[in-house]
Amino acid sequence: MASIAGTCSSGLIFKTKESGSNGASLFQYNGLRVVEKKQLASAGHKPNGFISNPAAKCRRIRAVASPTVSAPKREKDLKKRVVITGMGLVSVFGSDIDTFYDKLLEGQSGISLIDRFDASTFSVQFGGQIRDFSSKGYIDGKNDRRLDDCWRYCLVAGKRALDDASLEQAVLETMDRTRIGVLVGTGMGGLTAFSNGVEALIQKGYKKITPFFIPYSITNMGSALLAIDTGLMGPNYSISTACATANYCFYAAANHIRRGEADIMVAGGTEAAIMATGVGGFIACRALSQRNNEPQKASRPWDKDRDGFVMGEGSGVLIMESLEHALKRGANIIAEYLGGAVTCDAHHMTDPRSDGLGVSSCITKSLEDAGVSPEEVNYVNAHATSTLAGDLAEVNAIKKVFKDTSEMKMNGTKSMIGHGLGAAGGLEAIATIKAINTGWVHPTINQYNLEPDVTIDTVPNLKKQHEVNVGISNSFGFGGHNSVVVFAPFRP
Structure with missing residues (x-):
């Protein structure tokens, strides 16, 4: 999720009601610009809610960077090598993988004014809203009418990924489905289902709450519904780490395969929060x-x-499979997942660490897990949300790990499709893999006045031909969650 700019001494201030002259405002620092600070409650007065004291100094954490080590050798065990054999998505550009990437290569924006609800009174009236979505052939009509869009996107993306991997239902029924798991996470869950349930409670009373309120709100339901529909009985749960979610899911799914707990994992992220x-x-x-x-x-x-x-x-889902299993069934191997890592800034709910240590250490750990040296990486699909602090913090962390970025390309998918929150990493992993397969990296659009500190080629406004040797995809979330995954062309 986007990191909101701020200073160490300026925490968030929460109150249940607007403060008077002796209270605190809702936010003393709004993330993009300073707002007026109101005096905190005087001694003896205990306002409702929780107040973070702005006078307190930033808590210092003594953090030591990992020692410089040579990259370990890459995995040779076919059971532990993880390959990508299928991809599926739902996006502002539709649900076809090639169309999605073609639109990105064209530099086309999928952002438009919101019409799903009346946003005319909102200070923000636009987003990457999905239109003309169809679940025909993937979800039966009765369930389709009940489901939150978050789960509709998940089911369609997941089933399209299975089809792309030649794992149609008839094929799955011939396999040991206890060895196939599902790990599709979400940052927000069924937000429309949750909001509708609360509204029913307030306006009509608890007896008018639909029985689907809880099941369609909770964050694990995407993985559960996909498994129920396909009979997949392997590891099944969801991870919710805000906008780092999908990469966390890829990392965990790969480790299930590496540990021998599954042959195949259906993994990714889904989100439907434009309401x-x-x-x-x-x-x-x-x-x-x-x-x-x-x-x-x-x-x-x-x-x-x-x-x-x-x-x-939207939603982005990968089929991750052990190389041994993929070869045995003659699967089409799209790319290889080399490794990944997850870390925490341990710093602030929304602000990145000023020293970038959480992000840089995550990148370093991902390369160590992948058996890759920094010199091998020549493409970064950046988190790049377009916030004041987050964009530069990420660039500084990248420059800290990669000393020579002269041959590197770094782009921002969100410039065209918006920030998909828990789905962002899934959609961006697909963009990364398509860059590997096509030899073209999509542009970062709306590059008019580049920050001088950004010395890496951001592929401004027009696509570029680029043979990707090793690519990384970054995702970071509120709470200081950092996640990085590493992909490369499959080489036997």
């Missing part, structure tokens, strides 16, 4: 761009005039 509560909540965080007059130019990673991220939605 009143979701958009309103992020407006309250002051994290979103407010360029209502030019929504397609609103997401501009690394540009001096960026003013926040643009919300997106």
